[in-house]
Each structure stands twice: as structure tokens, then as C-alpha cells.
Amino acid sequence: MLGAAGFAVMQFALPAWTNVINLRAELAKVEDIDKQVKDITTERDTLLERYHQVTKQQSDRLNNLMPKNVYAEELYVFFEKFVPATGITFDSIAISAPATTNSSGANQQSIGFEIKVKGTYVQVRLFLDGVENNLRLMDIDSVSITETAQNIYSVTVHGKMYYGS
Numbered sequence: 001m002l003g004a005a006g007f008a009v010m011q012f013a014l015p016a017w018t019n020v021i022n023l024r025a026e027l028a029k030v031e032d033i034d035k036q037v038k039d040i041t042t043e044r045d046t047l048l049e050r051y052h053q054v055t056k057q058q059s060d061r062l063n064n065l066m067p068k069n070v071y072a073e074e075l076y077v078f079f080e081k082f083v084p085a086t087g088i089t090f091d092s093i094a095i096s097a098p099a100t101t102n103s104s105g106a107n108q109q110s111i112g113f114e115i116k117v118k119g120t121y122v123q124v125r126l127f128l129d130g131v132e133n134n135l136r137l138m139d140i141d142s143v144s145i146t147e148t149a150q151n152i153y154s155v156t157v158h159g160k161m162y163y164g165s
Contacts, residue, residue: 061135068164070098070109075161078136079115086126088119091154098163109163116156124153137162 072095083090096112117127124145131140140159148154 070111070163072098072111075111075113078161079113082130082134083115083117083127086119086123086130088117088123088127088155091116091118099160110160111163112158112160114156114158116154118148118152118154120151121153124155127155131157 075095076093079090079093092115094114098109098111101108101110117124119127128143131138138159138161140157142156142158144156146154
């Protein structure tokens, strides 16, 4: 009888116990996935809440910082408004064709420019301060300053302005 009980345990109970252990492991995996889904949902909800808190004014400021569309005309208008405010004289502006680069999986659009201006030391200083502190996202590749007449300086700035995608 003892042998029959041992046989029954080996035939029925042990496979059932092994099945329970496997099911518990599967259940742990499902619970882990469920926790990950809940964490992702919570993060999504938090991001959506933050997104909806952005005001129209903040959205407009971001668009000024990095407009979505590349228009050479807007770059001309930007400099036409910006340069006279410093009191410096516009010589010329050249704008290159828009370029798109792929960095970190995101397309980055930019447009190159070269601007030449003339003015006194104070005007040049105001111009360069304005370039440095303006809201638009840009890189300045080079700045060349030469004295053309007594106390009149010619400034050439090469750079690129960035746009969103």
C-alpha cells in the first residue's frame, strides 16, 4: 500500500506540483509586465498633464525660439528688425539653402547666413550683444571685425539658425 501511495505521488502529485511552480513563474512575469504597463500609463498621464499646462504664450515663445518651418524670408525679416535696433548700418546679408541633418534620430533643420554690418565700437558691441542674447536658436561659426575708417568697424558674422521639425 505504501508503494501504491508512492506511485500515486510520483504519477500525479509531482507533475501537478511542477505545473503549479511553472504557473507561479508565469504569473510573476505577467504581474511584472502589468506593473510596467501601469508605470508607463502613469508617466504618460503625467506628460499629458504637463503638455496641457503649456499656455498659448509659452507655445508662441517656443515657436519664436525654434520655428517649425524654414523660410528664408523670415530670417531676412528677423535681421531687418534686429539690426536697426542696435544703430548699426546694414551692409549685406546672404542666406544659404536650408539643410537637414539627422542627429539622435531627429531631423534638425537649419539655414546658414552671412551678415555684414558697419558701425562704431558701441554699435558693434550692441549688435554682438544682441546676437548673443537673442531668443532665436542659432550657432555663430565665425565673427570677423576690421576697422575700415577711424572708429568705424566692419563686422562679418557667419552662422546658422535652427528650426524644429
